[in-house]
Amino acid sequence: MSNTDRTFRTYVEENLDALSADPAREALVHQGRRVTAGEFRALVHRLARALSARGVGRADTVTLLSGNLPETLAARYAANLVGARVNHLYNKLSAESQAHIVRDVETRALIVDPRLSERAAEIVELAPVPEVLVLGPAKVGADLLELAAGQSDAPFAGRAEPGDVCTIRHTGGTTGHPKGICTTFEQTRWFHGVLPEQPEFERRQLVCTTLAHAAGLMADSTLQSGGTVVLLDDFDPGTVLATIARERITDMFLMPPLLYQLMDHPDAPDTDTSSLRMLTYGGCQASPARIADAVRAFGPVLLQGYGQNEAGGISVLTQEDHDVDRPDRLRSAGKVLPDVEVAIRDESGRDLPPGEHGEVCVRSAMIMKGYWKQPELTAEVLRDGWLHTGDVGFLDDEGYLTIVDRIKDMIVVVGGHVYTTELEDLLNSHPQVLQSAVFGVRDADRMERVHATVVRRPGSDVDAQQLCEMVRAARGAMYEPARITFVDALPLTDAGKPDKKELRRRAEQEAAAAG
Structure with missing residues (x-):
C-alpha cells in the first residue's frame, strides 16, 4: 500500500473517531436497550477481529440478512473496516431472490x-456460502x-483502499440479472455530506425503515x-408517533406513502411532534397536495432529497422551499447540490433549455463505479462521465429540478405519453383521495392502457366514474384511466415505495380471469 493510500480514512474510521470523543453518550437505542x-x-x-480471524478480508463480500439492530450497523462497520464490501439484503424479498443475490x-x-x-x-440451501455468522x-x-467477545477492543486499523468497492446495492429486477450498484470507499465518504448540516440541535434520528436503504446512510451521518440513532424494527404509524414524542426525535426519513400514513393516523393531531427539526422524504414521487398537508401537520421541517444509488445525492428541496402556496415548487425536487452537475438531454444527447422535458443526466464524485459484473449495462448508463438516470425531468429558470417520470414508467398511448406522476398528482388533489398509483397494463392487442389504484379517505364515496370525469375535464381523454380500482392501502416495497410491479400483476391477473 502506498503512502498516499495509508493516509486514506474510510467513513467507518471517521465515525469511530467521532464515537471516541464522548464514549459515555447514548449512541443507539433499540427496544429499550441503550448502547453507548x-x-x-x-x-x-471486536467484530472486525472476529471476521478477520474467520478469514474475511479485503475484497471479500459480506452479505447482511438482518433487521434494524445496533449489531447490524456494527457488523457493517466491521466488515468495511477489514476491507470487505457489504451487500445488505432487503428482508421482504423471496428466498429465491435473496439466494440469487447472495450467489451473484x-x-x-x-x-x-x-x-x-x-x-x-x-438461502444457504439454495446458495451455499463459506461462512454463516449469526448476531446471537x-x-x-x-x-x-x-x-x-473473546477479541480485543483495541483500535483495528482499516484495510480498505479508496478504490475498493465498499457497498453493493441491488435495485431493479430481483430475478435473472438484478443490478448490483457498486460504490467505492472513496465515493461513500461523499454520501455523508449530502444533506444540509443542522448544527443548532443535537440530532436524535428515528430509523423506522430498513437500514439497507437511505435510513442507514443517514444513521452514519447522525x-x-x-x-443518537433510535431503531424500530419496522414502520407502524402509531408506534412511530409515540416514539417521536417519547424519545424527542429530531430527524427521520420516510418514503412519501409512509409519510402520508403518519399524518393520517388518528393519533397524529394529539401527538407532540414539536421536537422534529428535519423530516426527510424521497425515494419516489410525492404528491404536492399531500406534502402541503404534511407541512401543515408537522410544521416547516420537511426536506426532500432526490438521488439514486447509481448517482448519490442530486438535489434538495429545503425546509424554506416548502411553501404550501406554491404547488409547483412542492412538485419539484429542489435545487441541484453543490459539486453536482445536471443536464437535461434529448434522445440524441442534446442539452435542452429550461422548461423542456428530457432525461436527467448527472455528473459528480458520487457516481457509482459501475454495475457488478455487468460492463455492458454500465456502459449504457455511464457515458463520458455522465450518468443517464432514466428519469424524465426539467429545470426551470430558477434552477429547480422537477422529475416527471421514470422513462420505463411512462405509458405510451394513442396520441402521446401519459406521465404517471402527473396523473397521480391530479387524482391526489381530489378531496376524497388519500393516495394513488398509476401504471400501464398491456391489453390483448399489446396496447398499453392506463390503470389507477386509489386509496379513498375513510368514509368517502367517490367512484371511478367521478374520478374519470375529473381527469377528462382537467387533462383530456388521453389521461383518462381505462380502469380504476380502490384499495384500503397500496402495497409497498421493502423500502416503502408503491409496489407497481405487484399492482400490475394483480391487474393482469384480474384481466386474465375476466377474459
Missing part, C-alpha cells in the same frame, strides 16, 4: 439476524457475537455528528 458510543465502538473493533455477489460470509435464521437456512445464538451458523 464507547460500547458500540468496542463492538465494531460471491458472498464470503452471510451475517444473520437470529430472528431471520430460518430464512438464512433457506441460533440453529444455523456460528455465533459471531460470542466469537467477538453518529458522526454526535447524535
Whole structure:
C-alpha cells in the first residue's frame, strides 16, 4: 500500500473517531436497550477481529440478512473496516431472490439476524456460502457475537483502499440479472455530506425503515455528528408517533406513502411532534397536495432529497422551499447540490433549455463505479462521465429540478405519453383521495392502457366514474384511466415505495380471469 493510500480514512474510521470523543453518550437505542458510543465502538473493533480471524478480508463480500439492530450497523462497520464490501439484503424479498443475490455477489460470509435464521437456512440451501455468522445464538451458523467477545477492543486499523468497492446495492429486477450498484470507499465518504448540516440541535434520528436503504446512510451521518440513532424494527404509524414524542426525535426519513400514513393516523393531531427539526422524504414521487398537508401537520421541517444509488445525492428541496402556496415548487425536487452537475438531454444527447422535458443526466464524485459484473449495462448508463438516470425531468429558470417520470414508467398511448406522476398528482388533489398509483397494463392487442389504484379517505364515496370525469375535464381523454380500482392501502416495497410491479400483476391477473 502506498503512502498516499495509508493516509486514506474510510467513513467507518471517521465515525469511530467521532464515537471516541464522548464514549459515555447514548449512541443507539433499540427496544429499550441503550448502547453507548464507547460500547458500540468496542463492538465494531471486536467484530472486525472476529471476521478477520474467520478469514474475511479485503475484497471479500459480506452479505447482511438482518433487521434494524445496533449489531447490524456494527457488523457493517466491521466488515468495511477489514476491507470487505457489504451487500445488505432487503428482508421482504423471496428466498429465491435473496439466494440469487447472495450467489451473484460471491458472498464470503452471510451475517444473520437470529430472528431471520430460518430464512438464512433457506438461502444457504439454495446458495451455499463459506461462512454463516449469526448476531446471537441460533440453529444455523456460528455465533459471531460470542466469537467477538473473546477479541480485543483495541483500535483495528482499516484495510480498505479508496478504490475498493465498499457497498453493493441491488435495485431493479430481483430475478435473472438484478443490478448490483457498486460504490467505492472513496465515493461513500461523499454520501455523508449530502444533506444540509443542522448544527443548532443535537440530532436524535428515528430509523423506522430498513437500514439497507437511505435510513442507514443517514444513521452514519447522525453518529458522526454526535447524535443518537433510535431503531424500530419496522414502520407502524402509531408506534412511530409515540416514539417521536417519547424519545424527542429530531430527524427521520420516510418514503412519501409512509409519510402520508403518519399524518393520517388518528393519533397524529394529539401527538407532540414539536421536537422534529428535519423530516426527510424521497425515494419516489410525492404528491404536492399531500406534502402541503404534511407541512401543515408537522410544521416547516420537511426536506426532500432526490438521488439514486447509481448517482448519490442530486438535489434538495429545503425546509424554506416548502411553501404550501406554491404547488409547483412542492412538485419539484429542489435545487441541484453543490459539486453536482445536471443536464437535461434529448434522445440524441442534446442539452435542452429550461422548461423542456428530457432525461436527467448527472455528473459528480458520487457516481457509482459501475454495475457488478455487468460492463455492458454500465456502459449504457455511464457515458463520458455522465450518468443517464432514466428519469424524465426539467429545470426551470430558477434552477429547480422537477422529475416527471421514470422513462420505463411512462405509458405510451394513442396520441402521446401519459406521465404517471402527473396523473397521480391530479387524482391526489381530489378531496376524497388519500393516495394513488398509476401504471400501464398491456391489453390483448399489446396496447398499453392506463390503470389507477386509489386509496379513498375513510368514509368517502367517490367512484371511478367521478374520478374519470375529473381527469377528462382537467387533462383530456388521453389521461383518462381505462380502469380504476380502490384499495384500503397500496402495497409497498421493502423500502416503502408503491409496489407497481405487484399492482400490475394483480391487474393482469384480474384481466386474465375476466377474459
